Amino acid sequence: MPEALPAHYDVLVIGGGPAGSTCARVLTAGGARVAVIDRAEFPRVKLCGGWLSPGFWDVVQLAPSAYPRGLWEWHTCHIHYRGKTHAIACHGWFIRRFELDDFLLRTSGAELHLGMPVKHITRDPDGLWSVGGLRARYLDIVARLDEKPLEDAARAELRAAAERLNPDTWRTADEVALALEQYETVFESLRAVVGRHPRRRV
Ligand SMILES: Cc1cc2nc3c(=O)[nH]c(=O)nc-3n(C[C@H](O)[C@H](O)[C@H](O)COP(=O)(O)OP(=O)(O)OC[C@H]3O[C@@H](n4cnc5c(N)ncnc54)[C@H](O)[C@@H]3O)c2cc1C
Numbered sequence: 001m002p003e004a005l006p007a008h009y010d011v012l013v014i015g016g017g018p019a020g021s022t023c024a025r026v027l028t029a030g031g032a033r034v035a036v037i038d039r040a041e042f043p044r045v046k047l048c049g050g051w052l053s054p055g056f057w058d059v060v061q062l063a064p065s066a067y068p069r070g071l072w073e074w075h076t077c078h079i080h081y082r083g084k085t086h087a088i089a090c091h092g093w094f095i096r097r098f099e100l101d102d103f104l105l106r107t108s109g110a111e112l113h114l115g116m117p118v119k120h121i122t123r124d125p126d127g128l129w130s131v132g133g134l135r136a137r138y139l140d141i142v143a144r145l146d147e148k149p150l151e152d153a154a155r156a157e158l159r160a161a162a163e164r165l166n167p168d169t170w171r172t173a174d175e176v177a178l179a180l181e182q183y184e185t186v187f188e189s190l191r192a193v194v195g196r197h198p199r200r201r202v
Helices: 018-029 055-060 097-106 152-164 173-194
Strands: 009-014 034-037 071-081 084-095 111-113 129-131 134-141
Touching: 009 018, 009 129, 018 034, 018 055, 018 097, 034 134, 084 097, 152 173
Parallel strands: 009 034, 009 134, 034 111
Antiparallel strands: 071 084, 129 134
8 A cells, every 4th residue: 555645734724815814824823834835926916005904913923113114104095975074083094005915925934935827726635634745634725716726525514514604594593503512623623723912013
């Protein structure tokens, strides 16, 4: 019998935008070995208004003053409507999106595989996920994939699991109880990997 190939990583994350890099950041902070795969080379252009809300800094565990690229803070929103101007106190920042995504990805702690479009995802007989020769125990897809990279059976299994967690499908008290139980299982297994992080903002 051929010897089983080793897993290269604990988790493969497909998509290196803010969702993928944040996922990778949290997992690596918890000690996981993570690879992020993206079809683009970074920095890459992303259509965006460049607006950040205050909660962003909590999520990435960073103080605005520690962000080394372009950052513009604002405190008032001016609205012109039917000949009147309203000044509303609120708070946020503007960034250049190609800079932010590049920064988030490169400081995530993950190993980066850029310029690598994902076309096929397979599950090996030993249960590990395999993408372009990289193997890992867990897989997180945070990119909108054009292709259909999963085999039908694996795809159906994932779809059924996702459907069970969709509140729109909960009709009976039993379905609600089962789904909440599954949520708890998902969160518990995540907490076991990443631990708990205190919220902080400066
Ligand atoms: C016009 C516009 C303005 C916006 N303005 C704002 C704003 O001002 N503020 C704000 O917070 N949000 C804004 N958004 C929303 C914001 O851009 C998205 O919510 C955000 O990009 C989602 O991040 P993400 O990581 O999920 O996806 P993305 O940033 O899109 O990242 C997905 C990544 O997956 C990669 N990928 C895709 N397919 C593959 C593949 N087959 N193989 C490998 N990699 C692949 C892509 O290259 C990409 O890097 C705006 C969106 C639009 C369209």
